[in-house]
Amino acid sequence: MSEMKHTAHIKPEGVEIAETVLLPGDPLRAKFIADNFLEDVVQFNSVRNMLGYTGTYKGKRISVMGTGMGMPSMGIYSWELINVFGVKNLIRVGSCGALQDDLDLYDVVLAMGASTNANYASQYKLPGTYANIASFSLLEKAKKIADEKGQAVHVGNVLSSDIFYNADKEAAGKWRDMGVLGIEMEAAALYMNAAHAGVNALCILTVSDHIFTQQETTPEERETSFTKMMEIALELA
Numbered sequence: 001m002s003e004m005k006h007t008a009h010i011k012p013e014g015v016e017i018a019e020t021v022l023l024p025g026d027p028l029r030a031k032f033i034a035d036n037f038l039e040d041v042v043q044f045n046s047v048r049n050m051l052g053y054t055g056t057y058k059g060k061r062i063s064v065m066g067t068g069m070g071m072p073s074m075g076i077y078s079w080e081l082i083n084v085f086g087v088k089n090l091i092r093v094g095s096c097g098a099l100q101d102d103l104d105l106y107d108v109v110l111a112m113g114a115s116t117n118a119n120y121a122s123q124y125k126l127p128g129t130y131a132n133i134a135s136f137s138l139l140e141k142a143k144k145i146a147d148e149k150g151q152a153v154h155v156g157n158v159l160s161s162d163i164f165y166n167a168d169k170e171a172a173g174k175w176r177d178m179g180v181l182g183i184e185m186e187a188a189a190l191y192m193n194a195a196h197a198g199v200n201a202l203c204i205l206t207v208s209d210h211i212f213t214q215q216e217t218t219p220e221e222r223e224t225s226f227t228k229m230m231e232i233a234l235e236l237a
C-alpha cells in the first residue's frame, strides 16, 4: 500500500485518475456527475469527504473530483492532481454570481479569463501582473461543443474572489463596470497552477444567483441541476 501514490489529501488506493478531470467545488456535485453521467465508476478519493471518481463517458476515461471552496483549497487539489497524479486537462464546473444584466439563472459561462483579488500569484515573484487565462484549446473546443448543442454560452472574464460576503459594497459594481461576467472563487488559482505546470485548464460556470437582482437557486439545484455545463465539460474528455 505504502508504495502507491498518494498525498495528504488524495488517496486513490491504486485507482487510476484520468488525464482529464472535472472539478466542481461541491464534492456532492462530483458524486452527482459520477452517478448520472459516468459508466464503470470507481471512487478514488474520500479523504476529507472530497469525493473523487473515475469512470468512462462515451467510452473515454474521465475523472471527477470536488475541490472545496476558495483558492487555497483549489490550489491544493489542482496542484496535487497535476504534479503528483499527472492530470493534463482540468475543467472546473462551478457556480457563479452574475454581475451583468444579460446573464440569467442557469446561463453558462466559459471563463476566458479570471481576474482576482487574491495574492496567489505572489508565489511566482513575477515582475508585473499576470493575466489568468483559460487554455485556448479547451476554450475553443468547449465553445464548439456548445454551438453544436445549440447551447448559448457567455464567454469572457470572471472574478475569482477570496471573499463571498464582501464588506466593501462598491466592489462588485467596479468589476461589473469592467465587463466582468460573474464572481466565483477558484478559477484564478486553477489557471495559475495549470500555466505554471504547462497543462490545460478551463473553468465553466453556471449562474446560481444574481449579485444585483438577488435572484438565486437553492443548494439542491446547485448540486444536481447544472447539467448543461456538465455535458459540455464531459464532451471535452
Ligand SMILES: O=P(O)(O)O[C@H]1O[C@H](CO)[C@@H](O)[C@H]1O
Binding pocket: 024, 025, 026, 068, 069, 070, 093, 094, 095, 096, 164, 183, 184, 185, 186, 222
Ligand atoms: O459551486 P462551486 O463550484 O463551489 O463554486 C462557487 O460556489 C462556492 C460559493 O458558494 C464557491 O466555491 C464558488 O466558486
Ligand SMILES: O=c1cc[nH]c(=O)[nH]1
Binding pocket: 095, 096, 097, 098, 164, 183, 184, 185, 208, 209, 211
Ligand atoms: O462565489 C460565488 C459563487 C456563486 N455566487 C456568488 O455570488 N459568488
